[in-house]
Amino acid sequence: MDHRAGIVPRTPLTALAAIVAAIVAAAVTASCDGTTGPSSFEPGPLGVVAVRRGEAVKIRSLLAMTGAPSLGVAARRGVELAVRDVATVRGRNVELGDAVDSMCSPEGGRAGAREIVADPQIVGVIGTSCSAAAVAASPVISQAGYVMVAPSTTSPLLTSDLAGNPNPDHHPGYFRVANNDLYQARAVSNFAYNQLGLSRIVTLHDGDPYTTALVKAFGDAFRALGGEVPVATGIRKGQTDMTSVLAEFAAAGPGGIFFPLFRPEGSPFAAQARAFDGLEGVTLISGAALLVSEFLAEPQSEGIYFAGPESDYSGNVNEVTGKSAEAVIAAYEAAYGEHPSTPYWALAYDATTLLLDAVRAIAVEEGGRLYLDRSALRARIGAVGLRGLVGEVSCDAFGDCGTGRQNVYHHTDSSVTDVEQLPVVYRFVP
Structure with missing residues (x-):
């Protein structure tokens, strides 16, 4: 197990090497990070993120902070509020990090995705704001085994024809709370x-x-x-x-x-x-x-x-955080000094809670580490929805999770x- 990177390798060691590695690893982790020894956790085909005691669960946003800031800035704020409201996953803090700018362009989406997957400890991504960025970012995120949940990308090219057929730019691990156009x-x-x-x-x-x-x-x-x-x-x-x-x-x-x-x-x-x-x-x-x-x-x-999308979310409550739409809007206005400029802030909030709730559901605590299996995370998001600020969110086989209402x-x-x-x-x- 590579304790420096926090990633469980998928290739087994020889029996003798495994015994030696386990003994050394147990000694190192017991003295350095409080873990109790080797783990029997078996990673899935996409690998696993291992979070030690004292470390945070890391996610990132890939949104249009430039290019279409009227969409990206409000969405980023929705993500920030959701992370604040969720706060922890199995006792670990959630780390959002600095915003990664997709620039609402293929070049920005591709560069931002590559920056994110260069960090193997990042579990998932909220993004992108624009379909042009998603077309370039989605294959990078998918091939790295990560998941991405989008708040406002709506092009049918990214998912399916809604008749059971994938479209050309659909890649596994891509989900969206926004509606298919x-x-x-x-x-x-x-x-x-x-x-x-x-x-x-x-x-x-x-x-x-x-x-x-x-x-x-x-x-x-x-x-x-x-x-x-x-x-x-x-x-x-x-x-x-x-x-x-x-x-x-x-x-x-x-x-x-x-x-x-x-x-x-x-x-x-x-x-x-x-x-x-x-x-x-x-x-x-x-x-x-x-x-x-x-x-x-x-x-x-x-x-x-x-x-x-619908913009009146009054009466709706996000089941993960227990926050009503009215409460989150009040928090938005208090934190940022203005009312949301677009309805997509709420979709970003729900996208973030969908991701973090799935992370919490698939997390396995063992030997002082929290194991987050990437394959299990994809499966969980695709199988289990939630009641959010925008209503019922439930994903189909191609990543469309929106309500469909317009x-x-x-x-x-x-x-x-x-x-x-x-x-x-x-x-x-x-």
């Missing part, structure tokens, strides 16, 4: 076609796995209802001049535009669409990436419909920037 696509298409009476909608993406998969799923669902999508096009990340795409949209004569962009592109698009000849009166619909306080404060946000909000007043205060005009329940 196939649910959002159904919610938006049903609302637009059946409630607003729109039969002709154009769509816009920015080339990212989140936006491209979502507009494709929306197009499929909208056409299945009888609607038309005459133009489905894209812009570049960082593009702010929308003239050419708006001209293409105006020529198509749509009743609505579905543009689930992030704020750097979504904000100028909304402003320019409002003033573009030929698009007067066109209904604008966006997704959860723009459903943040910073964009809601901008005048061009008025009149837009937004599809996103709201459509109508924003009419830019002085109202709290998502919880927006009128809900449509509720989708799968």
Whole structure:
């Protein structure tokens, strides 16, 4: 057993070497860390983290502290509050460490994941904020045998088609509390076609796995209802001049535009669409990436419909911590001096408690060490859910753990920037 690294090796020693190693290890651990001797614990195929007395159970967050900070900062705070409320696992403190920035990009996700798996004592990860980062981070995390639980990555590419088939970027060990965007696509298409009476909608993406998969799923669902999508096009990340795409949209004569962009592109698009000849009166619909306080404060946000997760968690209690949504929001405001800017803070809180509750459940105390088997941890998260601040969280075989419920909000007043205060005009329940 490598007591310096805290990892149980998977390759057995010869009988004589094992006896010698056990004697030496017992002497060293008894004198140095208070452990009582060798262990009979047998690691699974992905290895084991061994936590000595006095050491902490280590997890990390991999969130968009830059790139999409409106999502990442609130989520990180939700993680911090959950770690504070859980506090310990079998007598060991939980160590969150500094935030690792995924930057909402493939490069950031990959680099952050590599940084995390370089530490063999880290048990699991909360992340990422963005699907673009998750596509690159998930294989790194998976191949290292770790688990990652995401609060806001929603692209169907990361899990499945919800019909029992994995999608290309699904990797074992990846879970998410956020909903698969196939649910959002159904919610938006049903609302637009059946409630607003729109039969002709154009769509816009920015080339990212989140936006491209979502507009494709929306197009499929909208056409299945009888609607038309005459133009489905894209812009570049960082593009702010929308003239050419708006001209293409105006020529198509749509009743609505579905543009689930992030704020750097979504904000100028909304402003320019409002003033573009030929698009007067066109209904604008966006997704959860723009459903943040910073964009809601901008005048061009008025009149837009937004599809996103539920935001009213009143009455819900997280069964792991015993904290109600009201209590955690009060703690958030006390700790950070402001109200959460996005509903994803609560999903991050629940994702963290889902991970830590599973760690506690699979932990084996023996010989003064706490053994955390990585295979058992994956199996536990996949098999046992929880009642969280967002409701019932339960994972399927491909890591989708969300409730599937979606709201459509109508924003009419830019002085109202709290998502919880927006009128809900449509509720989708799968």
